[in-house]
Amino acid sequence: MCQLAANERTLDRCPPGTGGRIVRVDSEAALQQRLLELGFVPGTTVSVVKLASLGDPLEVLIRGYHLSLRKREARTVVVTSS
């Protein structure tokens, strides 16, 4: 996984109610492609809505729809800290 710049963080680190613009998706090819197809394209705004009861998975809002993904996957999405 690449180094994070000072103003960057991964999506799993965003507390509910926060988010940022996607900088890149750092996962292996298959997951990266699926995330891209679901709209996780660099420049897109994504925000964390909530965490499930046991703290995982999380619910995010992207391109006007709600998607649930695990922290394991969210960790690969790098966003700017807003």
Next chain:
Amino acid sequence: MSSPPANGRAEERKSGSNNDRSDTTVSPASAAPVAVASALPLFRSSAPPLVALVGNPNSGKSTVFNALTGLRQKIANYAGVTVDKKEGRCLLNGGGEVTMLDLPGAYSLTSRSPDEDVVRDVLLGLRSDTPRPEAVIVVVDASNLERNLYLVTQVIDLGLPTIVALNMMDMAIAHGRPVEARKLQRKLGVPVVPIVARKSEGLDRLRAQLNPLPPSPQATVPLPRPLEDEASALAAQIEQRVGASDALSRALALRMLVSDGAAEAARSRWNLDWTNELDQARTRIRAAGCDLTSAEATTRYQWIHEVCRETVASPDQQRLTTTEKLDRVLTHRVFGPIIFLVLMTFVFQALFTWASVPMDAIDGGLKWLGAQLATALPAGALRSLLVDGVLGGAGAVFVFLPQILILFLFLAILDDSGYLARAAFMMDKLMSTVGLHGRSFIPLMSSFACAIPGIMATRTIENKRDRFLTILIAPLMSCSARLPVYTLMIGAFIPNKKVGPFTLPALTMLSMYLVGLAAAMAVGWLFRRTLFRGRPAPFLLELPPYRPPILRNVFISMWERGREFVTRAGTVILAISIVLWFLAAYPQRAPQPGESATTAVAEQRKQSFAGRLGHLIEPVVQPLGFDWKMGIGLIASFAAREVLVSTMATIYNVGEADAQSVGLREALRNERYPDGRPVYTPLVAISVMVFFVLACQCMSTVAVVRRETNSWQWPAFMVAYMTALAYIGSLVVFQVGRALGWG
């Protein structure tokens, strides 16, 4: 057709009935059969045109399909894969009709699952069992336009006449984000029809677009230069070698460049190997600085984002949608799981109380029929076969229908309303601790009614390991076929005492469900660490907006499940019932002079094939607390669990196959070993139930697993591990219980 067909069955089908469809031809450059000739004028045959229905999951595609076709649907299977092929007749306004093909939900044509493979391959004409459709309707959720348009732009690139059904316009308006359909139509270059499928609005306009079909569209989104250039070069080769049209060749080339699945499908369809060309092209694309994984998605979304900026109104202010308000409670960290538990409790309560009325009615009806047959027919083998074998078997099939229908009533409502996805969201962490997937929750939940639809529902799990693991543990969920066994044993041996607000029988029943659940979790945990090691598949689950469920969808879903059970499981159960009747009735024994009728029957059972088998395994099952009669029951119920009740009824000669029947309960309670000890005690009853929770006593499940895993190895393994588990479970229960002085 001179060349070897890619698939023998397809060849047979074509030559048998579908020659006039002209979906195959032989191009001069290759001798292989080709299914891409939709551009030929020949395709206007007498068969109605085939129109494919595609769309993202949750776009309301099924609602559109149901609204367009009603109950004029039929379900088959795509050859070689386990994906339902749903077709329906759609009558057009002018009097003509089209065949509507409901393809599985897909986010993209770059496939990640067997479902999406089918969508891609059908649309590209790569499947030998399905002609390439003549047009496509893409169902789009207008309230979620950006992501839905991704698939639209990919489909338009295929060059088939395409119609966009802009569904859920009412929700888009309610969210303050209405879509300007005309503007969108100009941008996409294909007809865009705003509809509200759930209210049947706009469907006439949609049908009108099918007659005549719109012209073939041009590709919309220009892709990065290196990708376009390589796609064009490859397209020229495809065009030359298999005679595909311009647009189709380009689409094929593009799909083959970005996904190995498409290349593989093309290879097996035409027996043409492009591996080297593809490898070289991909290397050149990468060398030109273009990333194959991200290029297509990035470019398309940039284009889509622009289009949406121009066609979708921005709300004056961010409104909280109804869904977001509901989710504040329904997926709340504390209240969410509590509500979910309450809901599940209600569902199970309904299963037990509501179902008993129609079950009694079915039972009564069959008994009446049996009585009629008994008076109409002379005594003898035929009457015995019809009344004891056939009707008994039919009873065992139909008596489950009410429970299956009620469960699927709830499941369909929960699924249609969007709640089931939330359940998966809430359950995922719990499931993942034992190596399962949030998506495994739905198949496993369905398996509480019947493992067969549950196992079939695992097709939504993209990763093969996750899917097989779910299949292997699904039969541990207490299905409705175990209910008669529980009902019989609990009714006969568990005292009806109050425990707080509950009763002891209800709690016993609940604990049987929990035993199955716990075993499934333990086995899942174990298999994940042994058989299915490796990274779990990503969990990406859309949480669609809540919508009031649509009655028609719910009804059709119940109808399909019911029919599935009766045809697929029912036939096996019926056949087994007849075999068992034979095993119990033969070899026939002549009554000895002076013995009573009861003794004669008992002696007949003992000396029948079944009795001999039961005696044979008695030493094996004795440590579990079972006698030879239960041994017969176990043998019989390896075909189907509920057969136990009818078998016991036959063995004890109480004449009727009903878990509620007082006669059978009394017979079991009164059964004594030669030394006067009761055969059945509450402990033995629990031991029996635990065995039935854990054992794979269902031939239909074995058959379905064979079909879903496409091997005999997995079902064989499943039967073996579950039998071992059941034996050990029962042994522990009985031996420990006896040591503690409970039985």
